[in-house]
Amino acid sequence: VMTNEGTFYGVVASYTSSDRANYSEGDDSASWSLFKIEGRLAFGEVDYDGADMYTGTPISTTGTDDFLINARFMWGLEWQPAQFVNAVYAGLGYRYLNDDSSEQLGGYERESNYLYVPLGSRKDFRVGDQWELALTGEFDILIIGRQISHLDDADPRLPEVRNWQWPGFGASASLEVRYRTESIDLAVAPFLRYWWIADSDVSPEGYYEPENSTVEYGLSFIVRF
Numbered sequence: 001v002m003t004n005e006g007t008f009y010g011v012v013a014s015y016t017s018s019d020r021a022n023y024s025e026g027d028d029s030a031s032w033s034l035f036k037i038e039g040r041l042a043f044g045e046v047d048y049d050g051a052d053m054y055t056g057t058p059i060s061t062t063g064t065d066d067f068l069i070n071a072r073f074m075w076g077l078e079w080q081p082a083q084f085v086n087a088v089y090a091g092l093g094y095r096y097l098n099d100d101s102s103e104q105l106g107g108y109e110r111e112s113n114y115l116y117v118p119l120g121s122r123k124d125f126r127v128g129d130q131w132e133l134a135l136t137g138e139f140d141i142l143i144i145g146r147q148i149s150h151l152d153d154a155d156p157r158l159p160e161v162r163n164w165q166w167p168g169f170g171a172s173a174s175l176e177v178r179y180r181t182e183s184i185d186l187a188v189a190p191f192l193r194y195w196w197i198a199d200s201d202v203s204p205e206g207y208y209e210p211e212n213s214t215v216e217y218g219l220s221f222i223v224r225f
Contacts, residue, residue, distance in 0.1 A: 002050030010042025043067040064101040087122040108153035113146040140170030147209040163200035187222040
């Protein structure tokens with residue numbers, strides 16, 4: 001039906017609390033629990049390729065403003081040395097994507113809301129006194145999605161449409177390269193994220209949100225303190 005493609009820039013902030021205080025390097029075996037709060041904000045411009053919903057006339061635009069908000073609460077367990085993996089976690093996440101082309105001819109604002117359960121694990125590798133690698137994989141289960149399409153932005157005679165979306169899932173992977181000393185803790189991490197969402201229900205006005213997928217790839221720069 002249509003595609004959006006562009007570059008985003010953003011920031012992620014997280015806070016982790018754990019009972020690791022009782023662990024010291026050299027212990028034969030230790031485990032502890034952790035709780036993590038994480039928030040992500042990203043924004044950018046995307047290019048649109050699609051067609052008029054009534055006539056099928058091709059439409060292409062550039063410079064559509066987008067922003068993304070992702071908030072997560074997670075609980076997990078960690079082990080040293082690794083019990084196959086070094087950590088597992090689960091939690092609750094909320095993802096909001098705003099795509100606003102209302103300033104362009106025939107455009108309108110679209111709001112995508114996803115409530116989901118993240119399930120993930122992490123494997124650590126020490127490659128030197130100060131260098132570490134961490135491979136993280138995650139699977140996300142959509143609880144429910146809510147799509148809000150402000151069609152009245154394009155034509156006042158059209159309605160504001162609200163659709164429920166389910167089922168759906170996401171997946172992600174990242175490889176973190178970390179340099180850590182007593183005074184510095186820096187890392188870079190290439191990542192890949194994917195979402196797939198099925199057709200929505202049909203609104204009372206007769207509109208629905210078609211099946212869609214999203215692919216994100218990029219690089220994170222990380223500072224810990």
